Amino acid sequence: MADQEEDYSSLPLQDRATHKIWKVRLAAYEEMTKQFTTSASENDPCFRLFLNDPTLFKKIVTDSNVAAQEAGIASLVACLQYGGPNACQRLRGTVITPLAEKGMVSMRAGTRQKTIDALLYFIELDTPDPVVEELIPILSNKLPKLVAGTIIALREIVKSFGTKTVGPKSIVKALPKLFAHPDKNVRAEATNLTVELYRWMGDALKTGLVPDLKPVQQKELEEEFEKMKGSVPQQERFLHSQQQAAAQGNSLGGGAVEQEDEDEIDPMDFIEAVDVFGKIPGDFYERMGSVKWKDRKEAVDDLFKVVSVPKVADADFTELTRVLAKCIAKDANVAVVTVAANCVEALAKGLRAGFAKYKNTVFTSLLERLKEKKQSVSEALGAALDAVFESTTFSETLEEVLEFMKHKNPQIKQETTIFLVRCLRTVKIIPKQSEIKQMCEASTALLADTAKPVRSAAAEAMGTIMKMIGERAMTPYIDGLDDIRKNMIKEFFETATVKAKPEKAPPPTTVAPKAAARVPSGAPRPRSSAVGVKRPTSTTPNTSSGRPAPGSEPQAPPAPAHSRLAQPGARTSRVGTGSISAPRKKDDHSSSPRATSTSGTPPRSISSRGLTGVSLSTSASSSTSHSGLSAAEKAELAELRRAREDWVTSTAALKQQVDTLQADNLKLSQTIAELQVNNKQLIEDHTRDVLAVKAKETQLARARTEADDTRAQIGRLQRDLEIAKAAAAAAAASGASTTVPRADEIVARDLNDGISNVSPATRTKSESILAEEEKENGFSAPSMSRSAGVHVSRSTSRAGSFSPISTGTVDTSDIGSGNAGSVESWRRAAEVTSQLKARIEAMKARQIRR
CATH class of the missing domain: 1.20.120 (Four Helix Bundle (Hemerythrin (Met), subunit A))
Structure with a gap:
């Protein structure tokens, strides 16, 4: 009873927080929570003790008494909530692992929930990666209850922040082991976590996870996925950095939804890349140079087995792509060509964007080989072309496609046009107006081709373009066609499916509004001092015209004449400095007799654009200096344009030089292969001649011996x-x-x-x-x-x-x-x-x- 009545409040808070009596510790934890909640700022002295010694909170969250532990974790939540990013960064490395190991296995639901709240605060105040990295190893723990609790924590993290904020790659990699866990509760929580990930990732999750599961588990997940289709997840909590960005005027909810619409999760991110470069057979290039088609067929078959992986590690495949391109373009055996095209397809899909540098090597060869009429060969070549197109952009492939649409071979024209249609269906951004014009002109020319399949393919291309840009925009291109061709195009237009959307404009953050925002700040610039100056009433027109009265706010809309004059000024403000844009707009406005005659009034200033209301004489006196500055700006702009033209010219010359070197290297490789074959033949001939000479020498020696014996016998x-x-x-x-x-x-x-x-x-x-x-x-x-x-x-x-x-x-x-x-x-x-x-x-x- 003496111990219970003893007062420990006089002890320092640190001693009470580590006291051997759990009630003393409980009271200390509650007092800590109160201090954190009532703190004045993140730098309050109440945080200093625990941030200087993070091990105190490690002892608190692992308290042996369940009641004290719950109160201690609540004090940690309060410390993070009011201590800010500094508290998060100082405590994270020491507290997260013991917090998860002890808090997620507690018998109290409140303790488990407060543990999850603390983990969410650790993520919200900084970044999610360190927290997830601390939790992933716990999934390998032998205690099923702890593993299940950690899975619940991960599910709450994904649900609150989404996979755009929390990288799901490490979590997805751990799921197959969780589905193979002997404890049913662990497997059930793994299913819940997978369903939550599917809400955010969609079918991309199936590529990295479902193939590794048992058929029964795959079936169960498919049923759960069907229930989740159509639901649009929303991010519930946002990082501290996201909150600061939203405080500048962006909407959190709208921004999250827009980002969700723009960004798509790549399924390849969850697949490990395979190094296939070292697995290419050592005699592959030698067998590809063989005169026997069976040797070449076996070589490409062996290569296809090597490169047939979902993701290929990047390496130098220059020589390999050249050999495959040569085989596709010149090999007489269609079976070899088919497998070589399959190899190109597998390599392009495995490397994806990394295959773009080999596009020029194989693309032309694939298009030239489209002359083959055998369906299996055409399908293999088409699949290879699609894979190469996915690794590049539409603009990079359009020029060669348009060139082959003019080919003299009808089969090549037809297959190339069909390939263009496939590209238009899958491209995500509407091509430029100049590119649309080129495609329409090429397709219109093919509408008059003598071969019906070519005309049909051209009509399909025109219909797909119409679906992409609309009927009104397509009118100039089909206006001169006859009714039969128009009907064909409209039929394909009705059935066409496209994914392309207009290219989004850059963010609406322009220089002019920023300059206007800086004007009222009182910066010592003479030209900005005239902003908002009232004009004499004699020069002010009647307010009934819709213009602002003298001395009105700078945000009032300008007159039409002034709006036309404001455009050059806005353009100048982006090129030059903001201090010279306002006088130039004023001079242009004042020196324009047409503007004066149209408005019927002297030029007026536009405060939001930084224009002044000074007299014509003042503007005329300062026109000399301003015109000199404008000339300097123009000279600088011209210099930049010349530099850009020089850069474009040098880039084109360098590209041409690279193409020439690649062609020379290819010729040298072919010459080397031919010389190797000739050398092998010469070695065989030399060996055969040596053996024949030795046989003749043996016969001659025998004949000489017999002649000597005959001479002796005659004697x-x-x-x-x-x-x-x-x-x-x-x-x-x-x-x-x-x-x-x-x-x-x-x-x-x-x-x-x-x-x-x-x-x-x-x-x-x-x-x-x-x-x-x-x-x-x-x-x-x-x-x-x-x-x-x-x-x-x-x-x-x-x-x-x-x-x-x-x-x-x-x-x-x-x-x-x-x-x-x-x-x-x-x-x-x-x-x-x-x-x-x-x-x-x-x-x-x-x-x-x-």
């Missing part, structure tokens, strides 16, 4: 023949009865010995050579040529003796007695010998010829 045969002759002569002289070998036997034996020492390959070659020599020398006795060679040796080896006449030996007694058989045997030996000599001579002659 042995000659020696054996001489020995046989000597032996026969000696046997005949001695008359001995001993058996001596016959000459043909000796020769056959020597032939057999010589041939047995030769390799089979050489022996076969020798036999063929001998057969050829027999034919050349006219020998027609095959029994002699063969028996004297190989067949003789074979028979000798089998029987142990040799004789071409089937006799083994020669008896010397038969020789001595003059036996007829012996004489016949010697005659045959002589014939064999003569034949062998002839063959030897023929072989020598053949060797000499070689």
Whole structure:
């Protein structure tokens, strides 16, 4: 009881806010809220203690007592509400995370609501990004209740400020993980958050989220999205910077709605870019230079698989687009052209605005290839043209489109005009009047074309333009046409759909009103001192004419004559300084006799424009100095115009130079590819020639070896023949009865010995050579040529003796007695010998010829 009755109010506020008794802390929090609420300004001393030590509020929002915690978070809300942006910036980094972790899981609904209010104030007083960045990591917490509470806080943030103020990219990226959470409450709150995002983002949310969800979840979301269609969200709270801008005269509500109408959320912002440049096959360019269409088809197929991603990371695709453009323009195989056009389409859609720098490389090639009549090719080329157009502006593509609408090929004229119609349907700003005139003239010329599809496409283009600018504005372009063509144009006009709107004028903040606002401020300018000076009554006309009386307010409307004279002054005020515009308007007005005669009164000043009511003599005396200043301004304006013309000329020359360099680079690339193909062919031819030379050298070496063996054999045969002759002569002289070998036997034996020492390959070659020599020398006795060679040796080896006449030996007694058989045997030996000599001579002659 003593503790309860003890008075702690004498303690410093900081000590009470951190006291161990929760009631003391509660009272301190309530006192803090009261001080913040009754503070005189954002710089009041009551804020200083907590802003110098942000950890105090960290302890307050994490109070262990639920009642004290609620009061502490309420004091934080009051501190932010009355402390302004300074309090937000000093407390944000320390307080947000513990506030969300402890406040969003509280059992008290009031504590949870005050936590959300504090988070909203943190966003309103500065910027939403730091708060969202602090909340996103909490979505990965293991406590389902905390995750669900954080999702609720994010939903309230989006609902209050909208996706134009709060960037939804990080929130959308976290949604797939929340839909996969095991806790049903988390998944339910994730659905509520997604529906709220859909209210602001529309179908753009589906691109980055729906494909990653389960089919059941996709179906549930589609049903919820159908309920939200048609609802227009409104921003409920505005940032401090937006409030300051609105305080200058803009309406918060109207400005928010107008911004919502103008800006559209890009679905690509929620998709990560993929680096496809490093994934292009290394041999792609080599295969694209192949003479085989299948190799080129496989190359573009592989490339299409790489570039078929929703978003492509920017890189240098100059060489790739040139190769694709060359393939589209010159490849003879339509299948290769179709896939190449698909690659261009995928690359343009992935890069979007980043593809604009490659537009000049591929656009002309696509238009030239529209001559193909095959539907699949035309559709692929048309889709590629549409994707390239989306990456650029209408004005950048119009010149080439109009040029190809004059092409001599009817198919190209038709498809180009149809492409122009598609561009007119999707463009968001109405083209310039000069561009509309060019399109109408080109389409009117095509209305008289001999091909009916071309005339129909031209009529559709005219009808779409009429839908865009209106029937009245289109009258001058169709006035000279016959009724049939007018009816065709009006039919397409009734069915055409366009999105283009007039280009909005710049903000109505002109120089003249600002100058008028500065006049009453008392700036020491002699010319502005005459503003509001009353004129003598003698020079003042009757007020019944509708003009202001003398001394009236400066905002009174001027007379018509004065309004005409005010236009040059207003234009001068934007070119030069405001101090010289008023006298110039006065001089022009006073020196115009026509104005004087028309109004019937002397010129009067227009206070809102800074004109004075001085006499003509005064204006005449000062006209010299003012006219000099006007000449200087004109000279400066002329100088600026010349500089602009020089810049335009240099830009055009630079563009032409860049185009020339690109064309030269393309030619060099083509030359390099051709040289590579030729070099490859030369290497193959050289390799084939080297192999042929080596084969010839091997054959020559073998022939030389065989020739050497043949020479050695011939020498042995000659020696054996001489020995046989000597032996026969000696046997005949001695008359001995001993058996001596016959000459043909000796020769056959020597032939057999010589041939047995030769390799089979050489022996076969020798036999063929001998057969050829027999034919050349006219020998027609095959029994002699063969028996004297190989067949003789074979028979000798089998029987142990040799004789071409089937006799083994020669008896010397038969020789001595003059036996007829012996004489016949010697005659045959002589014939064999003569034949062998002839063959030897023929072989020598053949060797000499070689």
